[in-house]
Structure formats: C-alpha cells, structure tokens
Amino acid sequence: MKIKNLKIWALAAVAIVALAGCTQDEDYKTAEFTPLVLAEDFLHSADNTPLVITNWENIATAGTAKWKQQIYQGNGYAEFTSYQSGEPSNIGWLVSPAVSMDVAEGEILRFQVSQSYVSNTVSNKLEVLISSDYDGTNFAAATWTPLQANLPTVDANYFVFQDSGEIDLSGYTGNIHVAFKVTGGTANAIDGSYQIDNVRIYHN
Numbered sequence: 001m002k003i004k005n006l007k008i009w010a011l012a013a014v015a016i017v018a019l020a021g022c023t024q025d026e027d028y029k030t031a032e033f034t035p036l037v038l039a040e041d042f043l044h045s046a047d048n049t050p051l052v053i054t055n056w057e058n059i060a061t062a063g064t065a066k067w068k069q070q071i072y073q074g075n076g077y078a079e080f081t082s083y084q085s086g087e088p089s090n091i092g093w094l095v096s097p098a099v100s101m102d103v104a105e106g107e108i109l110r111f112q113v114s115q116s117y118v119s120n121t122v123s124n125k126l127e128v129l130i131s132s133d134y135d136g137t138n139f140a141a142a143t144w145t146p147l148q149a150n151l152p153t154v155d156a157n158y159f160v161f162q163d164s165g166e167i168d169l170s171g172y173t174g175n176i177h178v179a180f181k182v183t184g185g186t187a188n189a190i191d192g193s194y195q196i197d198n199v200r201i202y203h204n
Contacts, residue, residue, distance in 0.1 A: 037107065038099050038178075038201040043076030045069035051078050055097035059139065063090035063185065070195070077161075081193035082124075082184035083117075089185040098136060098175040099201055106204035109167040109178060111196060113151060116158040118192030126151055126194040127181045130169070134177045144179060152194075161197060169201065 044053045051058050051069045058066050063085055070079045082090040101107055109128075118124050128149045134142035150165040169176065178201070182194050 036200060036202050037103065038096060038199065040096070040199040041076060042069065042078045042197055042199075043071065047071040051094070057093070057095040057139070059093040059095065061091045061093060062183075063087035065090040065184075066092050067094045067180075067182075075197070077195050077197035078180070079193055079195045080180075080182040080184070081116075082186060082191040083193065085186055085191070087185060088187040089183075091181065091183050093139075094180045094196070095134075095139070096178040096199070098177060100175055101169065101172045102174065104203045105170060107169040107172070107201055108204050109147070109164075109169055109199075109201050111149075111164045111199040112161040113149075113164055113197075114159050114161045114195045115152040115154075115156055116193045116195070118152070118154055118194070121151075121154060124184045124192045125182070127183075128164075128167070129179045129181060130172070131177050131179070132172055132174055136177075142177075144181075147178075159195065161195070166204075170204075 040053070040056075042051070042053075045051055047069060049069055051067045060066050063082070064087065065080070065082055065085045067078050067080045070077055078094060080092045080094070113126070115126070128147045128151075129144040130147055131142045131144050134144075147167050149167055150163060152162060156162065178199075180196055184191055
C-alpha cells in the first residue's frame with residue numbers, strides 16, 4: 001500500500017512540475033507578443049542644451065526656443081520652456097521618427113509627463129498629435145490630429161511625472177509620426193515648462 005501511495009505522489013509531483021513549466025513558457029511567449037515599436041528615454045545631448053536625437057525632429061515654429069535635454073540625478077528627459085526667451089510667442093515641436101502601424105495590431109502610445117510653473121493651460125499648453133501623411137520633409141503641409149492623453153493641470157506638482165494613460169493607435173495604418181507641441185511665450189507670463197519622458201509605442 002505504501003509503495004502504491006508513493007507512486008501516486010510521484011506521478012502527482014511530475015504532473016505539477018509539468019504544469020508549472022507550461023505556465024512559465026506561456027508567460028514568456030505572451031511577453032514576446034508585446035514588443036516595443038518605439039522607445040525613447042531622452043538621454044542624448046548635454047544637460048540644458050537643444051535636444052538632438054537621431055531621426056527625431058526638434059522644430060521651432062514661433063520664436064527660437066526649442067526642446068532641450070535635461071538631466072536630473074542621472075535621468076534624462078525632454079523639456080520645453082519659454083522662460084527668459086524674451087519672445088512674445090514660442091511654439092516648439094518634438095516629432096518622432098516614422099513608426100509602422102502595419103507590423104502588428106493593437107498599438108498603444110504611452111509616456112510620462114510633468115509641468116512646472118504653468119498657470120494657464122490654454123495659452124501655455126502641451127498637445128500630443130499624430131500624423132499619417134507626414135512624409136518626413138514637408139512638415140507644414142502635414143495633417144496633425146490631436147490625441148487624448150492624461151496631461152498635467154495647473155494644480156499638478158511641479159516636475160512630478162504622471163502617466164499619460166494608454167492612447168489607442170490601433171485605428172491607424174501605414175507610417176505615423178507622433179509630435180509633442182508646446183505653446184508658450186513671455187507675453188502675459190505664459191512661460192511655464194513641460195517635461196516628457198519614457199515615450200513608448202507597443203502592441204497591446
């Protein structure tokens with residue numbers, strides 16, 4: 001009787017090990033199906049200098065202020081500010097490389113964002129936009145559509161990053177570009193700053 005019981009327990013142990021092994025394999029394979037299509041952590045230029053990233057565009061369409069590289073305690077992030085620009089209006093665009101929407105399905109955009117000294121999000125605002133017809137050269141002729149994201153309000157703590165939330169891009173095909181656009185300027189003290197970090201596009 002004892003021998004039979006030992007055999008039963010042995011078979012049960014083998015079954016448990018086999019099931020555990022299958023679960024681990026499934027978890028590993030599931031992770032493989034959510035690859036990063038775009039990942040940017042913003043650590044490329046010297047601290048407090050214009051941000052230069054291969055295949056990204058840093059464009060000023062009003063005034064001369066551009067997105068800058070900022071580094072704090074070893075962490076890099078992108079920042080746009082009109083502070084001390086001396087110009088009544090500043091508009092800066094940070095445009096991603098082309099990202100293909102035809103590789104898989106269920107694409108999601110997600111990033112971290114914070115603000116500092118923003119007192120009016122109408123005049124001093126951050127917008128997240130997407131274009132499916134930008135050819136990489138004719139920026140002004142492209143169509144840029146706003147994306148809904150969880151962006152900081154004037155009450156948000158300064159320099160405290162918050163999650164944008166998952167932004168669904170699954171309705172797009174072909175190549176897309178994502179842009180972060182900040183409007184500001186020294187007129188009417190609309191000279192607050194916005195910070196962006198950990199930009200990700202991945203498959204859900």
